[in-house]
Amino acid sequence: MSNASAVLDGPGSPPAPPAPPTPPRVVQSGPLHGTQLVLGTLALSLATFMNVLDSSIANVSIPAIAGDMGVSPAQGTWVITSFAVANAISVPLTGWLTQRFGQVRLFVASVILFVIASWLCGLAPNIESLIFFRVVQGLVAGPMIPLSQTLLLGSYPPAKAGSAMAMWAMTVLVAPVVGPLLGGWITDNISWPWIFYINIPVGIVAAGITWSIYHKRDPGPKRVPLDYVGLGLLVLWVGSLQIMIDKGKELDWFNSTQIIMLAVMAVVGFLFFLAWELTETHPIVDLRLFSRRNFALGTVALSLGYGLFFGNVVLMPLWLQQYMGYTATWAGMAMAPVGVLAIILSPWVGKNVSKIDPRKLATVAFLGFGLVLYLRSRFNTQTEFSGVLIPTLMQGAAMAFFFIPLQAIVFSGLPPPRMPAAAGLSNFVRITMGAVGTSIFTTVWESRANMHHAHIAESINRGNDAATATLAQLGATGMSPEQGLAMVNRLIDQQAYTLAATDLFYLSSVLFVLMVSVVWLTKPKTGQAMGDGGGAH
Missing domain, CATH: 4.10.860 (DNA Excision Repair, Uvrb; Chain A)
Structure with a gap:
């Protein structure tokens, strides 16, 4: 055998036949069906819900975390800030990361790393390590929300893409409301590390199902310069x-x-x-997307609307708990019905977004928010629970018409390869505006309250018969003059912060109505479903 080999391999012998070429990787495409579609939608929605939940669940737990770790509440707020900063940086990188690693690999890796970071957050022995793990958690969380959108849109036929976005929108809208309620309950009844540990089973299930269904649909990594x-x-x-x-x-x-x-x-x-x-x-970020009219104006309308929405979502429970005497549980109950009509109406909106001009549907959302906030601008210190509840219930209907049509406008005419970058960039602007809205609302609320407090306090003097009578009545109950003045000051605070809140509700109402004009500057293609790309498949 060795002699034969020597002869075959010797000089003048024919070259060895080339190795057979590696067969090209088969990438599955097209919509999913049956059980795979249900499980895929569930897994992607679970991952999105977990991600959005984690951006708000820690808010109510800061006092407990700070107390356990022996730091001030101000230092404890870095637990929120660190996640927000890291997340804001990584979201717009989704487009580049998707090209570099492949969207399914990137999504599943993000979920698994998020689970590991959550586990480490719960185990953190001190505030420095907790903040570090929250930074890691925020960084790996960035691509999850944009990619959940693009994977969902690829799972449904273009005609039913609206239904896919309805599922996605419900998780994004309901999670911020559930987060503080769940975080408060866990902190009060178990312990704060469990606000992070609950991500572990959810993330493992989401990652496992996503990989089993989608891994053959991933074109794989591509070498892209950084x-x-x-x-x-x-x-x-x-x-x-x-x-x-x-x-x-x-x-x-x-x-x-x-x-x-x-x-x-x-x-x-x-x-x-x-x-x-x-x-x-x-x-690293495809800013040229803003040269597309629908993407630019759709993102502006979505982001400004979300900033106003989120600012009001933060303001309402603060006002209810601090100045209307609501407990955290009752404030949660006053806000919870917001999801009822959103869940009922979102599937209808999703089903019809490709049949009805999305600008008309978005107009319903903006006018709906305008009406809700106008009703809230009529609140006063005597407003009952039912009075708070009715606008909250109506807000759910506006929410159903908000996300899905605006996302349809943002993605209108985009070819599928640009979808991850578009989803990452539009989500980045939206999330940033949510943070800006929260900060502006809380700052202006306090500023307006100080102004109202000063105006009301001017009338509280010895020449005011009502003020003198009130102080006399408080003195008759056994209060000292100082205690009586403190009680009056508390009543003035309640009035001042209520007036400040209604000022912001009224301003928000006007702004929502004015923003309808931005929506009508867009030109989405009539009858085109999201992800259709205008035939660019």
Whole structure:
């Protein structure tokens, strides 16, 4: 045998036949059906719900976390800020990361790393390690929401893409309401680490089902150069902006040198980022998407609307608990019905978004929000629970008409390869505006309340018969003059903060109505479903 080999391999012998070529990887495509479609939708929705829930679930647990770790509540708020900053940085990277690793691999890896980071957050022995693990959690969470959108849209036929977005929208809208309720209950009845541990079984199930169904639908990784300069500038300006937003109220905004420095870094970093990304051959964020009319105006309408919506979502429970005497449970009950009509109507909106002009559906949402907030602007310190409940219930209907039509406008005409980048970028702007809205609302609320307090307090003097009679009655109950004045001050505070809240509700109502005009500047293709890409498959 060795002699034969020597003869065959010797000089002048014919070359060995080439190795057979590696067969190309078969990538499945097209919509899912039956059980796979149900399980795929469930898994992607679970992952999205877990992600959105985690951005709000820790809010009510900060006092308990700070107390356990022996730090001030102000230091404890970095548990929220660190997640928000990291998440805001990683969301717009979704487009590049999807090309580099493949969307299914990236999504499943994000979910698994999120689970590991959640487990480490629960085990954290001190505030420094908890903040570090929250940064990791925020970074790996970024691609999950945009990719859940694109994977869902690919799972349904274009005609039913609206139904897919209805499922997605329900998880995004309900989770922020459920988060504080669940976080408060877990903190009170178990212990705060369990707000992170509950992610473990949910994430494992979501990752397992997603991989089993979608792994053959992933085109796989592609070598794409990394835009290091763009990434560095993104981290600089987004990080500076997010920290400025989160810490502005606490540090008295532009009376603080730290806030001024952060603002300068955010503005300068953003301008350099803009100039670099628009001239870079392989940008880390595809800003050229904003040259598309529907994407640009749809993202503006979605983001401004979400900022107003989220600012009001944060303001309502604060007002109810701090100045209307509601417990956390009752405030939660007053806000919980918001999901009822959203869940009932979202499937109808999703089914009809490709048949009815999405601008008309979005107009219903903006006018609905305008009506809800106008009703809230009529609140006073005597408003009963039922009076609070009715606008909340109506808000659910507006929410059903909000996300799905606006997402349809944002994605209108986009070819499928650009969908992950578009989803990442539009979600980044939306999430950032949610943070901006929250910060602006809480700051303006306090500022307006101080103004109202000063105006009301001017009339409380010895020349005011009602004020004198009230103080006399309080004195007759055994209160000292100081205690009586403190009680009166508390009543003035209640009036002042209620008037400030109704000011913001009224302003929000007007702004929602005005924003209808932005929606009608878009030109979505009539009858085109989301993800259809105008025939660009």
